[in-house]
Amino acid sequence: MNNDIDQMHFLVLHIGEACCRENWNYKNICSPFTRIYYVTKGHAQIELPDKKQDLHPGLMYIIPAFTTHSYICHGEFCHYYIHIYNESDHDILEDWELPTEIRTENETLSYIRKLYKLCPGLELTQTDPQYYDNSPALTRNILKNKQRELYARVESRGIIYLLLAEFLHQAQPKTYVADERITRVLAYIRTHLNAKPDIKALAALSCLSKDHLIRIFKREMKMTPLCYINKKRMEKAQLRLVTELTPIKEIAYQLGFEDQAYFNRIFKKTTGLTPMNYRKAYHNQTL
Missing domain, CATH: 1.10.10.60 (Homeodomain-like)
Known part of the structure; x- marks a missing residue:
């Protein structure tokens, strides 16, 4: 297992706050980007290959890159979303069994709000993943990300590491290989x-x-x-x-x-x- 954190080169592609209803019902999404959600109000579900995960207020969720999933929403559902892109050749997150759901620290929501302020102009204008998981959107948002002031880029990366660390704190190394x-x-x-x-x-x-x-x-x-x-x-x-x-x-x-x-x-x-x-x-x- 490679635990070299120098291979963690994450950029924020999209971040924002959204309230959805029946329009958040997209099927069989398989994105090359990792998604993090922090729920503030309401209820929804994510259907994963091995389970159906309920989404509850005050909890944080992660969907690693290349994980096929579907969204299920029948009523009001408010949340912060963060889509991150790993620029390195190998994503070390795939070496860990990450918990899909975690109960966060008290400061987590303030960190997410701070990250939102540090990343202006990266909100989604459409909720359908096909409208934003594409090359023009990626290129545009990577450019926006890198054009920010140095302090903002440094602080943003630090917050991403803090959020991922909360999942890694409860993660287990993948044990599919004993040899x-x-x-x-x-x-x-x-x-x-x-x-x-x-x-x-x-x-x-x-x-x-x-x-x-x-x-x-x-x-x-x-x-x-x-x-x-x-x-x-x-x-x-x-x-x-x-x-x-x-x-x-x-x-x-x-x-x-x-x-x-x-x-x-x-x-x-x-x-x-x-x-x-x-x-x-x-x-x-x-x-």
Whole structure:
């Protein structure tokens, strides 16, 4: 597990206060950005892959990046929302089992309000995620973020760390890997996606034969090394398709796919859309 906090480079993409009703019922959201909510009034639910989470006033909630979820709201629901983007290659939050819901410290709401004041102009103008999880919105808000005065950027990052620390304080390291040899392999894959890691190199890294590595990896991860590599590549591809205008062929090549048709098949199997349609689904929307 990599606990290097120097890999935590979070920027605020959106922050604001909203009161919603039946309009907050969006389905099957899978965003490359992490969401934090602090509820101030009312009730709603978030449907996650493994549970349905009730949202209550005075509590704070987190939805990590690439977590498929749906919103359910039948009455008045008021909350602060914070969408954050990690600029580093590896998001160390994915190494932890974060609690979805936490009871916060007394100062938490004041920190969120202060962060809101430090980030002017980053409120959402639409509640539908397709209107703001897109490249133009990302580029515009990253620019706004970085154009703020230095003290505001420093203080904002400090507050983000404080909020994430509240979740990490109650988090547990993911225990899906008991074998240290597989831990080394996972760390290598995550940091060498662009280098096209192959099974022979991974076997040498783990001091195992190719067949032995595949057998142990499948036991620990419930998938083969190739499936895991493609899973991480597809997450990186989703982020790049949303946040960049790089040609799809170039993204495929940079992620180790020499055959774009194969890249397209793997991407569609993962997301249900071709890379082109995935990009269009976001880029055709405007704020």
